Amino acid sequence: xxxxxxxxxxxxxxxxxxxIFEENEHKVLCGIDIECxxxxxxxxxxxxxFVTKKVDVVIDFSNPTAIKGLLGWCILHGTPVVIATTGxxxxxxRIIQEAAKQIPIFQSANMSLGINALCKAIxxxxxxxxxxxxxxxxxxxxxxxxxSPSGTAYLLEDSLKNCTxxxxxxxxxxxxxxxxxxxxxxxxxxxxxxxxxxRKIFAxxxxxxxxxxxxxxxxxxxxxxxxxx
Amino acid sequence: xxxxxxxxxxxxxxxxxxxIFEENEHKVLCGIDIECxxxxxxxxxxxxxFVTKKVDVVIDFSNPTAIKGLLGWCILHGTPVVIATTGxxxxxxRIIQEAAKQIPIFQSANMSLGINALCKAIxxxxxxxxxxxxxxxxxxxxxxxxxSPSGTAYLLEDSLKNCTxxxxxxxxxxxxxxxxxxxxxxxxxxxxxxxxxxRKIFAxxxxxxxxxxxxxxxxxxxxxxxxxx
Amino acid sequence: xxxxxxxxxxxxxxxxxxxIFEENEHKVLCGIDIECxxxxxxxxxxxxxFVTKKVDVVIDFSNPTAIKGLLGWCILHGTPVVIATTGxxxxxxRIIQEAAKQIPIFQSANMSLGINALCKAIxxxxxxxxxxxxxxxxxxxxxxxxxSPSGTAYLLEDSLKNCTxxxxxxxxxxxxxxxxxxxxxxxxxxxxxxxxxxRKIFAxxxxxxxxxxxxxxxxxxxxxxxxxx
Amino acid sequence: xxxxxxxxxxxxxxxxxxxIFEENEHKVLCGIDIECxxxxxxxxxxxxxFVTKKVDVVIDFSNPTAIKGLLGWCILHGTPVVIATTGxxxxxxRIIQEAAKQIPIFQSANMSLGINALCKAIxxxxxxxxxxxxxxxxxxxxxxxxxSPSGTAYLLEDSLKNCTxxxxxxxxxxxxxxxxxxxxxxxxxxxxxxxxxxRKIFAxxxxxxxxxxxxxxxxxxxxxxxxxx
Numbered sequence: 070x071x072x073x074x075x076x077x078x079x080x081x082x083x084x085x086x087x088x089i090f091e092e093n094e095h096k097v098l099c100g101i102d103i104e105c106x107x108x109x110x111x112x113x114x115x116x117x118x119f120v121t122k123k124v125d126v127v128i129d130f131s132n133p134t135a136i137k138g139l140l141g142w143c144i145l146h147g148t149p150v151v152i153a154t155t156g157x158x159x160x161x162x163r164i165i166q167e168a169a170k171q172i173p174i175f176q177s178a179n180m181s182l183g184i185n186a187l188c189k190a191i192x193x194x195x196x197x198x199x200x201x202x203x204x205x206x207x208x209x210x211x212x213x214x215x216x217s218p219s220g221t222a223y224l225l226e227d228s229l230k231n232c233t234x235x236x237x238x239x240x241x242x243x244x245x246x247x248x249x250x251x252x253x254x255x256x257x258x259x260x261x262x263x264x265x266x267x268r269k270i271f272a273x274x275x276x277x278x279x280x281x282x283x284x285x286x287x288x289x290x291x292x293x294x295x296x297x298x
Numbered sequence: 299x300x301x302x303x304x305x306x307x308x309x310x311x312x313x314x315x316x317x318i319f320e321e322n323e324h325k326v327l328c329g330i331d332i333e334c335x336x337x338x339x340x341x342x343x344x345x346x347x348f349v350t351k352k353v354d355v356v357i358d359f360s361n362p363t364a365i366k367g368l369l370g371w372c373i374l375h376g377t378p379v380v381i382a383t384t385g386x387x388x389x390x391x392r393i394i395q396e397a398a399k400q401i402p403i404f405q406s407a408n409m410s411l412g413i414n415a416l417c418k419a420i421x422x423x424x425x426x427x428x429x430x431x432x433x434x435x436x437x438x439x440x441x442x443x444x445x446s447p448s449g450t451a452y453l454l455e456d457s458l459k460n461c462t463x464x465x466x467x468x469x470x471x472x473x474x475x476x477x478x479x480x481x482x483x484x485x486x487x488x489x490x491x492x493x494x495x496x497r498k499i500f501a502x503x504x505x506x507x508x509x510x511x512x513x514x515x516x517x518x519x520x521x522x523x524x525x526x527x
Numbered sequence: 528x529x530x531x532x533x534x535x536x537x538x539x540x541x542x543x544x545x546x547i548f549e550e551n552e553h554k555v556l557c558g559i560d561i562e563c564x565x566x567x568x569x570x571x572x573x574x575x576x577f578v579t580k581k582v583d584v585v586i587d588f589s590n591p592t593a594i595k596g597l598l599g600w601c602i603l604h605g606t607p608v609v610i611a612t613t614g615x616x617x618x619x620x621r622i623i624q625e626a627a628k629q630i631p632i633f634q635s636a637n638m639s640l641g642i643n644a645l646c647k648a649i650x651x652x653x654x655x656x657x658x659x660x661x662x663x664x665x666x667x668x669x670x671x672x673x674x675s676p677s678g679t680a681y682l683l684e685d686s687l688k689n690c691t692x693x694x695x696x697x698x699x700x701x702x703x704x705x706x707x708x709x710x711x712x713x714x715x716x717x718x719x720x721x722x723x724x725x726r727k728i729f730a731x732x733x734x735x736x737x738x739x740x741x742x743x744x745x746x747x748x749x750x751x752x753x754x755x756x
Numbered sequence: 757x758x759x760x761x762x763x764x765x766x767x768x769x770x771x772x773x774x775x776i777f778e779e780n781e782h783k784v785l786c787g788i789d790i791e792c793x794x795x796x797x798x799x800x801x802x803x804x805x806f807v808t809k810k811v812d813v814v815i816d817f818s819n820p821t822a823i824k825g826l827l828g829w830c831i832l833h834g835t836p837v838v839i840a841t842t843g844x845x846x847x848x849x850r851i852i853q854e855a856a857k858q859i860p861i862f863q864s865a866n867m868s869l870g871i872n873a874l875c876k877a878i879x880x881x882x883x884x885x886x887x888x889x890x891x892x893x894x895x896x897x898x899x900x901x902x903x904s905p906s907g908t909a910y911l912l913e914d915s916l917k918n919c920t921x922x923x924x925x926x927x928x929x930x931x932x933x934x935x936x937x938x939x940x941x942x943x944x945x946x947x948x949x950x951x952x953x954x955r956k957i958f959a960x961x962x963x964x965x966x967x968x969x970x971x972x973x974x975x976x977x978x979x980x981x982x983x984x985x
Contacts, residue, residue: 183486186426190419190490197415203699207665209709237695241661242711245953251667253700256496257412260489261419266932266953267485432928436894438938466924470890471940474724480896482929495703495724641944644884648877648948655873714954715870718947719877725943 070095070279073124075139076131076154077109078102085130085272086110095276098122101131117142124148126279130271136161140168149282152176153275156216169289175282177291178220180274183263184248185292188228191250191261199232202254206236209247214240221248299324299508302353304368305360306338307331310382314359314501315339324505327351330360346371353377355508359500365390369397378511381405382504385445398518404511406520407449409503412492413477414521417457420479420490428461431483435465438476443469450477528553528737531582533597534589535567536560539611543588543730544568553734556580559589575600582606584737588729594619598626607740610634611733614674627747633740635749636678638732641721642706643750646686649708649719657690660712664694667705672698679706757782757966760811762826763818764796765789768840772817772959773797782963785809788818804829811835813966817958823848827855836969839863840962843903856976862969864978865907867961870950871935872979875915878937878948886919889941893923896934901927908935 072089076082077100086109089095099112099120107113114120116138127150129139136154143150152165155178165176179185195204208222218236225248226234234250245265252259274292281295301318305311306329315338318324328341328349336342343349345367356379358368365383372379381394384407394405408414424433437451447465454477455463463479474494481488503521510524530547534540535558544567547553557570557578565571572578574596585608587597594612601608610623613636623634637643653662666680676694683706684692692708703723710717732750739753759776763769764787773796776782786799786807794800801807803825814837816826823841830837839852842865852863866872882891895909905923912935913921921937932952939946961979968982 181486182427182430183481183483183488186423186481187488189426190423193422194415194419197418198411201411203670205667205697205699207695207697209663209711212661235697235699237665237697239663239665239693239695239709241663241693241709242716243713243953244711244716251697251699252412252415253667253702254412255499255502255701256494257410257499258493258495258700258702259412259416260491260493262489262491264487264489264951265485266487266930270484270486273484432899434896434926434928436924436926438892438940441890464926464928466894466926468892468894468922468924468938470892470922470938471945472724472942473940473945480926480928482896482931484930487929487931493722495701639944640885640888641939641941641946644881644939645946647884648881651880652873652877655876656869659869710870710873712870713957713960714952715868715957716951716953717870717874718949718951720947720949722945722947723943724945728942728944731942 070125070283071098071123072096072279073098073120073127074100075127075129076102076135077113078104078106079130081130081153081268081271083109084268085128085275088269088272088276098124126151126283128275128279129154130275133157133161137164140164144168144171147172149173149285150175151275151278151282153180153271155220157220166289170287172287173282173285173290174288175278175290177278178224179271180278180292181263181265181270182274183270184221184224185295187248187250187261187263188225188292191225192228192230194252194259195232196230198252198254198259199230202252204229204232204234205251205253206234207238207249207251208236209239209241209244211243211245212240219246219248221246225250299354299512300327300352301325301508302327302349302356303329304356304358305331305364305383306342307333307335308359310359310497310500312338313497314357314504317498317501317505327353355380355512357504357508358383359504362386362390366393369393373397373400376401378402378514379404380504380507380511382409382500384449386449395518399516401516402511402514402519403517404507404519406507407453408500409507409521410494410499411503412499413450413453416477416479416490416492417454417521420454421457421459423481423488424461425459427481427483427488428459431481431488433458433461433463434480434482435463436467436478436480437465438468438470438473440472440474441469448475448477450475454479528583528741529556529581530554530737531556531578531585532558533585533587534560534593534612535571536562536564537588539588539726539729541567542726543586543733546727546730546734556582584609584741586733586737587612588733591615591619595622598622602626602629605630607631607743608633609733609736609740611638611729613678615678624747628745630745631740631743631748632746633736633748635736636682637729638736638750639723639728640732641728642679642682643753645706645708645719645721646683646750649683650686650688652710652717653690654688656710656712656717657688660710662687662690662692663709663711664692665696665707665709666694667697667699667702669701669703670698677704677706679704683708757812757970758785758810759783759966760785760807760814761787762814762816763789763822763841764800765791765793766817768817768955768958770796771955772815772962775956775959775963785811813838813970815962815966816841817962820844820848824851827851831855831858834859836860836972837862838962838965838969840867840958842907844907853976857974859974860969860972860977861975862965862977864965865911866958867965867979868952868957869961870957871908871911874935874937874948874950875912875979878912879915879917881939881946882919883917885939885941885946886917889939891916891919891921892938892940893921894925894936894938895923896926896928896931898930898932899927906933906935908933912937
């Protein structure tokens, strides 16, 4: 794949860059970043106007405010896009849904295989236990994480059937991300925890999503589509 | 229900007794126990020959060696039975399967709702993740537990799809029972833990199973049948 | 010991009652409870005016508003008292300190051996790691718990040296109480968790404290004094 | 410091190399590795005979069989050494103690700050709780780890006062290392877990130890000496 990395200068953009160059399967045509830092092994542009080559897919690890401009360019060029940026609000989700009528878009608040298996598991467990059991969510991230609770915590909450969960969050140290879902019954508790050891899992998931989306019809896709493969 | 408790003098027999008398919904006709301790609020007999009244269901919390005699009597009288005894071997399972051709039998190595939801969850997760992830099981119980690994650990192992798990066990203090299943991938780990706070969950599950089995046809039933209700 | 249980009709009062009668070492002279429920195996009075016998120690599992009246009576009769009621505010702590000039008072937000060993451990760990590591506290209790965060969470926070901790709390199901302290460094995390399997640990601790306080001089004592024995 | 990395081609040797070059504070004179891989940014020799420059300190991440040769060279040249290799047996420990009479040696089965704070904490907790509580150790590592139980698990066991612990170990996936110590009492459990998110913590600790050892007199030092600074 010929990839453009949107938000190439941020933490996730750099991890994705490193992974692509290590695996040496795909090519990064260029990166887009408002701050042209220049220490990455491909051309970096301030915006999409400088992109002239044929792009197979854009992978986005930027920030919510940049989504609108990104989608405008992708629609104009019919380019599939993977949106891995977190902290999206209702307005961004509306824009994404609108754009997905014209181009294939893959969007998830969490690109890891583990979190997505966890979503399916808690959907199943809650359908069995809720009623008799109560549910709660707890998540820990590094102190620089901007959104709290995390988008992943909301993704987990959305997976619950027949019940709601209170979400609590802690921001300390350099923890890449730990999410726990509790099901508390009378005299027994189920505790399901996902521990991220490295942000590489999000880069790996974004690449997997890119391989999927380049062959898809216009529409909005998420991890559920990926796992069915 | 008119219940006979098989193994009434053991730890679980006593917890079940207390629960039935507290809830005051069902009646214990008598208890069977090789050691007639006499401090329980119903007649206790050394064996079934003394049982003359109409029994709706036998709940068994005895030990593996007593299963054969129990089933002989139940078949003779067409009495449904809930087998909650743990540590059964292949021979006991064979006898149970044979008896289930004639009477309704409910058997599970773990009667709790939580463990059974966990079994279904890990079945689902392993079908998604195994291949890329590796699996392990760890369990802790009080030091008086005779079987190690626990029957519940094997129940969890049997639920895994597409993979096997190494089981490790620790026996310390008075821990009622904690089971953990790990799914370890590249840079991420899913950890699913069931914590029993009290053995009451096994008594409650056995009563629930009894309510189910008294209206069932001959056959062998387990928690999967119960959850479908 | 001849014991008066203050708050005998509440959950902890009943657990303490059961433990004392099971162990059969000490005697409950009477219980004090504003709601005279009458199903306990000793006389229950609405207040202390009915207590006429010689009392060795009062064990208090009532509520913060009842502390003042309790201490007034104890001072008048020179009776040692164990205050195990949780959710005390600054005003109650002031009253307790004042009363401790005249009578021996044992007070702790958590009577369990485990929590108190944990307090000492995190005091030690924080003195080594804080500076390079960050700290957070998370606690789970049953949904009927009135104070949030728990008094125990504050007790843990007070034990930290050279750092402060953000406290987060979840209230679900019937969880007796779980407290976790995190120390998050660069690429490593220490997690220390205390799990209460039953409220009996608080009753047991209160009895242990009572045995200690009946032989003490006037003053304010806590778990640190107990562990030094 | 002018450093020689012994075992530079292994996983830890490479992580240490990357850290030293990123921090750019110290210099790697050369690496020693039986397999001369040649893709590291400094000269690599098969053994010490090729080392001619003045060495401030050797940092060893090789394997137990290479310890004897390493120490022979260090004694000859009076060079301080940090031994971070794991899986040492009684014979290696004897050789190290002997060598420490002539040169300063820093040796620990685990170089991380967190594990060493944990050792001190469980030493304290066990001195309070053992007798009434029972202890167990559980550790998880990636499946390529050669020694099982880990040296760190033994380090933790050695820290316990007044009690012993059964050690259980699981080897799955790519888990960098998780160690848990349990203290199980009646109705309560203390669980202390150290999670390594990256092997960088061992490289960082080895560098810290190197800074300490270059100014020390001959003798055998460990993490306890470091923490006292």
